[in-house]
Amino acid sequence: MNNHLIPLLEALIKIDSSTKEGANEAIAFCEQWLIDQGLPVKKLENNGFHMLVCEIGQGDHTIVLNGHIDVIEAEKKQFQPHIQDGKLYGRGSADMKAGVAAFMMAAAQLKDKELTSRVMIQIVPDEETGGINGTKYLTEKGYLGDFIICGEPTNMGIAIQSKGVLQLDITVQGKPAHGSRPWEGTNAITKAIHLYEEILELPFAKEGSPMFTRPSINLAKIQGGTIYNKVPDLCEISLDIRYLPDQSPKDIVHQIQALTDSTVTTHICNNPVKTRADNPYVETLAKSIKRITQLEEATIFGQHGSSDGQFFTKYGGSAVEFGPVGSDWHGENEMVSIDSVREYQEVLVDFILSLDS
Template sequence: MSRMDERLLAERLITYDTASKDGLRAAAGFVKGWLEARDIRVVDGVHQGLPVIMAEVGPTGPGVPRVIFHGHVDVVPAHPGQFEPRVEGDRLYGRGAYDMKGALATMMLALRDVGGQGAVNVRFVCVPDEESDDVDSRSIDALVAGPLGDADFAVTGEPTDLHIGVQAKGVLAVRVEVHGRAAHGSTPWLGDNAILKAHDVFRRIETLPFSRMSSDLFDRPSINLSRIAGGDAFNKVPDSCWVDVDIRYLPNQDPGEILAQIRSIADLEIVRCFNRVPAIVSRSNPYVLALRAAVGRAVEGDALSVGRDGASDAVSFLEHGIPAVEFGPVGGGHHGPEEWVSLSSLQRYRAALGTLVDELPAALREAAQPQPLRVVSYDGGRVAR
């Protein structure tokens, strides 16, 4: 296993501007060709005009564990220079290096690594729209409702610094409209500026009771003012304004209660709302335990179960009853100007994925064995547990 493999493949993927449709198609063509050149079974498809790549190794049939390596090739927009990868020490810089072309490249290599084993069915899926604003029609939802629906476990390569993401916040996207009173721009005191009122509304949302809650894996929810639009003339006091508020709420919070708190603020109207439920998978799931053991051996330390602030396609698997976690390499700066991934962590990431597949059958057999009762003491006597 060569560290250079991960670097070269990740660098190649970064060079594609996959914030654009043409870049997505070119990158998907490269992924497909790379897999086929290594005699891996590939099926390519299209979802709303964008390419979807699926590949498969290992046996099929009843009783065979079915594991998915899931990644996305699309990225958020970036300056042209960010699609020119550069290496500084252990860091590979470039758009998508951390989220998540480094992980995607390593999953491709791990799929090749486990291609010769005969005990686990491993499917690789590369989607083009995880970062898309279109929340109503994602390719992963169609895939899970179809060819991927019989999977037993899914690993999505979102950035986690080699920890295992067993929970992720829910998404509540709210568009709030605020109205004021128009006046001439030279006499603003005669009007009621809707843009200023909208900013005040956002500050009040930040102080609502839901914003101060916490859970075992999260300190608090996040609240982001993501878009604002108002006014229709330079020399006029704006009489209307809307803002988009991106709320990432905790698994123990009720989005209906959050909306009720927002509606309690005077002089606003909620005109649009989208909710994506939190992701939660049991930390005692046998597949999660097997991954944790594999990561522990690959990184030479304990693998932590963590909560993830951002949303991902993992929730699509969970909504269909398929246990899924986020698990990706070490890095930083995703969606920012200096995004990077640790090259040495890509090697450990690849080793962990391979170890998971190699040791999974034995781990599942052990998990299926009945656990013997043990006797424990307490103040009132002894009980079997």
């Protein structure tokens, strides 16, 4: 079964799943593959987005293996996978079609085993654009678990925490004047930049935690001005703030609003992930990593970015990110280590079987 893993991954990479239509095509491919392996598959649809749920095993506890099939856009050549020096290159190779392929292979390997835990494979279409139509929809429909593994690339480490996402739009008012007499107006663009610099000095921006030095604050967009010879009287900036797991997004917004008379609007506010290092499932997964790989200890860390694991936390599920070794995801030379993908599948199988021992 392990010999079929890399060809399956190559077939997935060849599908340009950077659009809704492409993601649905990839979902259809996965559905047929799972059916061909004799696995039970349920396809769901939400707002035109397709997703799959495949359940095996039985018992009172559920392990969710959650993987997204969508990728960000890329050049055509990146959808032609190639192997060099033990590495498989291509868009989505690491993020995260390797994880999806390993999930599928693990399910096929485990389907005839006597499992005392339920294992639920979720293959979703829209993590890269927020997960609203995929994983969020599944959790709202009751497709939940006690322990959730999102197969994002983590170099075989276990990311037990991730920052929350707070995206803000701030509209800054200035005062118009003729471009030749800027001192008679208030430049909304420079005022907005000054506000951004002040936000970087706020108390929340200086805080740290055991797994993170500080929050991430990105000035993502700035729009202002209309013509050369006018002092701009309006500017909008957009911030992407990745806040620490124990910080309050409401408090962050309050600190920013206290700085300015500008209008502050929340675009997105997503939960952090705060799984504990001593979670029994984390400890069991760490033992499987040590047993299967050459690693003496499993690396436990926190992710700066977010994943679909965030949607399970409000229902009491403990989520982690765990995936094979790769690099340059979202870049021109995205790749995944072939040996690592194989080890990753073996770790997943060992972990699930360990739950029953």
